[in-house]
Amino acid sequence: EVQLVESGGGLVQPGGSLRLSCAASGFTFSSNWMQWVRQVPGKGLMWVSQINGDGSSVYYADSVKGRFTVSRDNSKNMLYLQMNRLRVDDTAVYYCASDLLILGGDPRDYWGQGTLVTVSS
Amino acid sequence: QSVLTQPPSASATPGQRVTISCSGSASNIGSNYVMWYQQFPGTAPKLLIFTNNQRPSGVPDRFSGSKSGTSASLAISGLRSEDEADYYCATWDDGLSGRVFGGGTKLTVL
Numbered sequence: 001e002v003q004l005v006e007s008g009g010g011l012v013q014p015g016g017s018l019r020l021s022c023a024a025s026g027f028t029f030s031s032n033w034m035q036w037v038r039q040v041p042g043k044g045l046m047w048v049s050q051i052n053g054d055g056s057s058v059y060y061a062d063s064v065k066g067r068f069t070v071s072r073d074n075s076k077n078m079l080y081l082q083m084n085r086l087r088v089d090d091t092a093v094y095y096c097a098s099d100l101l102i103l104g105g106d107p108r109d110y111w112g113q114g115t116l117v118t119v120s121s
Numbered sequence: 122q123s124v125l126t127q128p129p130s131a132s133a134t135p136g137q138r139v140t141i142s143c144s145g146s147a148s149n150i151g152s153n154y155v156m157w158y159q160q161f162p163g164t165a166p167k168l169l170i171f172t173n174n175q176r177p178s179g180v181p182d183r184f185s186g187s188k189s190g191t192s193a194s195l196a197i198s199g200l201r202s203e204d205e206a207d208y209y210c211a212t213w214d215d216g217l218s219g220r221v222f223g224g225g226t227k228l229t230v231l
Contacts, residue, residue, distance in 0.1 A: 035220065037222075044209065044222060044224045045166065045225070046222065047220035047222060050220065061219055062219075100171060106177060107171060107177060108177040108178075109168050111166060113165060
């Protein structure tokens, strides 16, 4: 069974830093793209970043470029999002999600339960 | 302002068919596959449609997706009360080099 479990969210002051983690299991983590998507409570989804299987290719939304860094540790099946120079408008639930996985012939993606990041003084 | 444009709301009565549109451009929908998600309050999004019109197993065939040019649509037939949720389209944007989501459509089953 595929599981994605985020952690690391919390309250941080503007300008501060936070590192989110996502523990993956149930699939070949190192072979798959992974992404971070966020959602302000009551608002829509916003893609934040994604990284390929070996970490050599990364993409970021313009609003986080230069402040956030996505990385992964395939030996631990872990995905990370280092968030620096946080702003109030970074407040959101952050989801870790897989790319389309084909397990048992059934393509689908998988999402974690989300972790809330609140940026406030 | 989302790159992909969806109507903010839609409504219909049980048993009816409803269609949710998603309008984009040549750099996103026009050149990439579209996915559709369903989301209930307080939960993670669930994939309904991938590669424009394919359903993961377990998704009822009442849900169907289509794409034409720079627009895509999600149709739900035989509407049920449990379909009341938020729906999002998503695709890759070649110009932005990033994934983009529609603003979401809140579906109300009257």
